[in-house]
Amino acid sequence: MPVVLGPNRYGKAETRLVRVVRDGGVHHIKDVTVGSALSGDMEAVHLTGDNAAVLPTDTQKNTVYAFARKHGVAEIEDFAILLARHYVESQPTVHHARVEIEEHFWDRIPVSEDVAGERGRHSFVRSGREVRTCAVHHDRDGTTTVVSGLRDLVVLNSTDSEFSGFVEDEYTTLPPTKDRVLATAVSARWRHLPGAEAPGTAYGESYDEVRRHLLGAFAETYSLSLQQTLYAMGERVLNAREEVCEVRLAMPNKHHFLVDLTPFGLDNPNEVFHAADRPYGLIEGSVLRDDAPDARFAWE
Numbered sequence: 001m002p003v004v005l006g007p008n009r010y011g012k013a014e015t016r017l018v019r020v021v022r023d024g025g026v027h028h029i030k031d032v033t034v035g036s037a038l039s040g041d042m043e044a045v046h047l048t049g050d051n052a053a054v055l056p057t058d059t060q061k062n063t064v065y066a067f068a069r070k071h072g073v074a075e076i077e078d079f080a081i082l083l084a085r086h087y088v089e090s091q092p093t094v095h096h097a098r099v100e101i102e103e104h105f106w107d108r109i110p111v112s113e114d115v116a117g118e119r120g121r122h123s124f125v126r127s128g129r130e131v132r133t134c135a136v137h138h139d140r141d142g143t144t145t146v147v148s149g150l151r152d153l154v155v156l157n158s159t160d161s162e163f164s165g166f167v168e169d170e171y172t173t174l175p176p177t178k179d180r181v182l183a184t185a186v187s188a189r190w191r192h193l194p195g196a197e198a199p200g201t202a203y204g205e206s207y208d209e210v211r212r213h214l215l216g217a218f219a220e221t222y223s224l225s226l227q228q229t230l231y232a233m234g235e236r237v238l239n240a241r242e243e244v245c246e247v248r249l250a251m252p253n254k255h256h257f258l259v260d261l262t263p264f265g266l267d268n269p270n271e272v273f274h275a276a277d278r279p280y281g282l283i284e285g286s287v288l289r290d291d292a293p294d295a296r297f298a299w300e
């Protein structure tokens with residue numbers, strides 16, 4: 001039976017890079033995980049083993065470290081754009097590059113003024129914060145797409161959440177509730193309008209603001225379902241941030257079940273919960289401007 005090569009890409013996944021910037025005794029660290037995936041004239045390597053078109057994944061890893069030294073790592077989107085364009089522009093056989101980066105936050109460990117003054121400020125504790133993400137594509141036709149995001153942003157409302165009025169069939173046992181705990185770990189990705197990748201785009205400020213609006217909408221929405229909360233979060237970002245044209249959210253419903261304490265002669269007025277970890281509801285959705293331009297490969 002005749003077979004053909006389908007879509008393919010290759011690259012180096014999860015290159016771990018930590019960069020230390022020294023400002024006298026005050027140090028700053030940037031901790032990122034970089035993945036690159038290239039595609040283009042790759043028929044020969046798959047069909048005959050001819051590697052002439054292949055920029056080794058080892059070289060891609062080295063490029064990440066060399067670029068960190070040459071260009072620094074400021075906003076992850078800018079670093080990803082730099083790398084993606086470099087692969088396409090320097091390699092005739094590479095037609096398309098995807099670079100994804102995750103940033104892991106560190107907090108400074110407070111030290112007493114005496115120690116800080118004498119020995120500097122160079123101690124950090126890994127933050128319990130979310131992970132910041134981005135995925136950049138650059139294509140030989142000149143198109144660059146930028147998707148920013150975050151994951152593991154864990155949030156909880158201890159009231160102002162209901163879930164009732166749902167379909168009940170012969171398998172339904174869930175009691176309707178007018179007051180429940182609503183908790184989730186938000187994964188959000190947002191697509192920047194084309195052109196947003198122009199140098200100088202303030203990705204850091206954009207990130208902080210989108211995060212602020214996601215949290216604000218979660219906290220301020222009286223929730224009738226996680227689906228409704230998801231939409232409100234996406235809508236808030238789109239109304240507030242003109243550089244964003246689409247928001248995709250994935251939110252696991254981290255169920256909190258009221259524990260039955262009657263065997264112990266105790267009541268439980270919405271106070272003691274079992275925080276279950278699985279299975280969990282998974283609510284996913286996209287919210288976009290009605291005039292959002294075609295996403296092309298942005299989400300791939």
Ligand SMILES: O=c1[nH]c(=O)c2[nH]c(=O)[nH]c2[nH]1
Nearest residue numbers: 163174224225226227253281
């Ligand atoms: O917000 C919710 N949406 C659902 O679709 C659902 N289904 C369920 O069992 N609990 C919930 N909660």
